[in-house]
Amino acid sequence: MDMPWGGIIQRYRRFLPITEETPIITLNEGDTPLLPAPALAERIELNISLYLKCEGFNPTGSFKDRGMTVAISKALEEGSQAVICASTGNTAASAAAYSARAKLKCMVLLPHGSIALGKLAQSITHGAKVVALKGNFDDAFRLVKEACSRHPITLVNSINPYRIEGQKSGAFEICDVLGDAPTYHAIPVGNAGNICAYWKGYCEYHEAGISRSRPRMLGFQAEGAAPIVRGEPVEAPETIATAIRIGNPASWKGAEAARDESGGLIQAVSDEEILEAYHMLASVEGVFVEPASAASVAGVRKLAGRGYFKDASEDASVVCILTGHGLKDPDLAISQAAEPSAVEPQIEVVEEFLGLCQPALV
Numbered sequence: 001m002d003m004p005w006g007g008i009i010q011r012y013r014r015f016l017p018i019t020e021e022t023p024i025i026t027l028n029e030g031d032t033p034l035l036p037a038p039a040l041a042e043r044i045e046l047n048i049s050l051y052l053k054c055e056g057f058n059p060t061g062s063f064k065d066r067g068m069t070v071a072i073s074k075a076l077e078e079g080s081q082a083v084i085c086a087s088t089g090n091t092a093a094s095a096a097a098y099s100a101r102a103k104l105k106c107m108v109l110l111p112h113g114s115i116a117l118g119k120l121a122q123s124i125t126h127g128a129k130v131v132a133l134k135g136n137f138d139d140a141f142r143l144v145k146e147a148c149s150r151h152p153i154t155l156v157n158s159i160n161p162y163r164i165e166g167q168k169s170g171a172f173e174i175c176d177v178l179g180d181a182p183t184y185h186a187i188p189v190g191n192a193g194n195i196c197a198y199w200k201g202y203c204e205y206h207e208a209g210i211s212r213s214r215p216r217m218l219g220f221q222a223e224g225a226a227p228i229v230r231g232e233p234v235e236a237p238e239t240i241a242t243a244i245r246i247g248n249p250a251s252w253k254g255a256e257a258a259r260d261e262s263g264g265l266i267q268a269v270s271d272e273e274i275l276e277a278y279h280m281l282a283s284v285e286g287v288f289v290e291p292a293s294a295a296s297v298a299g300v301r302k303l304a305g306r307g308y309f310k311d312a313s314e315d316a317s318v319v320c321i322l323t324g325h326g327l328k329d330p331d332l333a334i335s336q337a338a339e340p341s342a343v344e345p346q347i348e349v350v351e352e353f354l355g356l357c358q359p360a361l362v
């Protein structure tokens with residue numbers, strides 16, 4: 001029997017800054033599905049193969065776990081007693097879960113009122129000290145950096161290099177499944193750590209001779225939170241995709257480098273386009289994601305509509321990173337539909353509601 005999956009550190013150890021002394025804290029993250037999505041490709045009139053990398057299948061429901069297993073393991077190795085992060089929700093949920101497992105104190109600063117309910121519930125339930133900040137993510141990020149300069153606490157935002165190291169494993173998995181890098185890699189961009197991590201992963205696999213090519217990196221920001229597209233910070237970022245509601249990304253330069261070195265692009269998609277992609281993913285492919293994740297599909301759809309892929313070769317492929325699970329943001333999902341009304345428990349009533357015809361009487 002093959003060795004059972006034991007998380008990304010076990011699988012990709014030789015590419016990671018792990019030593020004999022590192023205590024491995026894992027929830028068996030990674031090994032997420034790479035789903036072919038031919039029906040969605042047809043629906044968005046895409047002429048190349050479409051794959052969905054479903055990162056919502058990670059232990060806490062987002063890709064953040066790939067980075068957190070390394071960041072928390074290294075924090076423990078370095079003798080840290082406590083970690084802190086600013087978060088739009090998923091970093092906090094992941095930090096809280098891995099800290100619980102590592103018996104580290106975990107503190108999180110969240111922008112009050114713009115955290116999806118599932119993420120807040122996770123952070124609280126895993127036992128993190130949660131501060132709801134009257135401010136946005138960028139304020140929270142500034143404050144955690146200041147806290148770290150005043151106290152012996154480890155920062156586990158994506159400027160912690162171990163986060164990027166872990167997150168690059170997503171690129172390895174894609175290459176392992178496809179046998180090479182895809183032609184294009186589409187990804188939502190918030191604080192911009194993940195686009196850098198994937199590019200690093202693709203480059204390392206290429207340099208190691210494991211893959212023959214590297215993809216063009218296609219990054220997508222929400223229109224109301226698109227500082228990299230606009231070329232300047234956004235004071236008051238706004239979007240329903242709360243995970244990427246960031247006005248001044250920490251890894252701005254790295255994201256631009258990934259874009260330019262790969263011959264890719266970073267563009268904006270509107271909330272409306274994000275929501276359309278969100279519904280298509282759920283109804284056409286059966287994949288429930290949180291709104292930010294749908295930005296990658298919305299972006300590919302937009303590019304396809306403009307003929308961006310028209311000169312691509314027949315065997316070209318695009319992988320869309322679906323960064324987080326749909327159950328993270330139940331409020332948004334419910335708000336998108338009419339909540340079902342309660343009916344009497346009688347077959348005739350149920351039939352009427354379901355639009356089922358009465359069976360013929362015998």
Ligand SMILES: *Cc1c(COP(=O)(O)O)cnc(C)c1O
Binds near residue numbers: 063189190243
């Ligand atoms: C964190 C996050 C992002 C943004 O990733 P960055 O590395 O900040 O660019 C996108 N989607 C989801 C679901 C996230 O949790």
